[in-house]
Amino acid sequence: MNNPELSSAEDKSVRTVDPAGHAEPSLPMPEYTRQKATPNRQWLALAISLLVIGGGAWALHARTTAPPTKPATPVASKPQPVVTVTTARARYVPLDRTLEVTGSISAWDPLSIGAEASGLRIDQVLVEEGDRVRRGQTLVVLNDQILRAQLAQAEARHATDNATTAQRRAALIKAEATAREAQANLERYQSLGKQGAISAQEVLARQTTAQSTQADLDTARLAVNAAQATAQESTGQIAQIRAQLAQTRILAPDDGLIARRDARLGQIVSSGTALFMLVRDNRLELRAQVPEVDLPKVAPRQTVLVTSDADSRIAVSGRVRQITPQVDERTRLGTVRIDVPSVSGLRPGMFVRGRVELGSYQALVVPAQAVLTSDDSAQVFVLDGEQADSRTVVTGARSGDNIEVKSGLKPGERVIVAGAGYLKDGDYVRLPKSEQVAGNRP
Secondary structure (H helix, E strand, O other), X not given: OOOHHHHHHHHOOOOOEOOOOOEOOOOOOOHHHHHHHHHHHHHHHHHHHHHHHHHHHHHHHHHHHOXXXXXXXXXXXXXXXXXXXXXXXXXXXXXEEEEEEXXXXXXXXXXXXXXXXXXXXXXXXXXXXXXXXOOOOEEEEXXXXXXXXXHHHHHHHHHHHHHHHHHHHHHHHHHHXXXXXXXXXHHHHHHHHHHOOOOHHHHHHHHHHHHHXXXXXXXXXXXXXXXXXXXXXXXXXXXXHHHHHHHOEEEOOOOEEEEEEOOOOOOEEOOOOEEEEEXXXXXXXXXXXXXXXXXXXXXXXXXXXXXXXXXXXXXXXXXXXXXXXXXXXXXXXXXXXXXXXXXXXXOOOOEEEEEEEEEEXXXXXXXXXXXXXXXXXXXXXXXXXXXXXXXXXXXXXXEOOEEEEEEOOOOOOEEEOOOHHHOOOOOEEEOOHHHHHOOOOO
């Protein structure tokens, strides 16, 4: 039979523990040492057990207090470009400074042509509106039958007056001769009376005769003067009627353009009735209405481009002639008179637009296609790397395909032109190969 003490000693053989806390297989102690080492083995086993328990507790504490490990962030893929775009750089160019005005075409120096005679009928109208006429050209012929009859009467009366005047002059000549003879006889008789050759009564009789002939002479002279006055009056009447006859042909007072015709065939005219309006020398002007704040910008001899909404073919160059000194206190508008050519298709009364050239200045511009407008605001997309950066801008004058940018951009920045309408802020874009080859890649 086996010895019980020996079996117990064998069960209590020493086991080693690895650093992870696992017991290695025990090795049997040599027989000659088992009895001697029994108390030491017990203490060693206790120490090892304490170490194992302490290490496990520390590992558990470390596992529960350590911060959680963040999961690895996945690498995002690069967004694909939204659209292929073209770009242009903001740049400074000379830009014309202009002032937009509106107004009506008027005659430069309009002349109202009317009849001077009254009560006559229009027999002929020889011109129409739009006709160009020369000085002295006949415009209207009035009926002159009444005037010609009056002229005949006046001429007959004048002839009678001339005959009467001639008779009175003959009587005057006779009276002058009689008066001279009577005066001569009186002087002779006075001489004889002083000599005592004749009586005083005879001298007195000759004196009375001389006085009578002198009175007849004075009467004859008055009669001649009266006849001459009557003849002169009839002469004046004839001249007046002839002048009225001349007025039956209404003539153009100057070269010009017939802007308005009021004369009608068969019309009975009266003195002062306007029959035509003549544009003197064919000269027209644009009377532009300009706000008072803009009047100081306008000066004589500035060039003005005049256009018409009604006729797109009209585009003529005018020149500022005068700025009126008075401003309408109700509308706060002043009038600028602009000379325009008369051979341009313009007519008095037409509404037109004018663009006054005030000079040029350096302006930052971009293609107008690059500017997007909405709700009274404007924006452009600036190329920032491969992305579209939205910018709010303030625009100014437009010149051809370009538009002025007053604020919001810097010179040299690249704005997106074609494709801008499809973008939103931050979108990725691509450039065409032509811009890439040209070295325009950002």
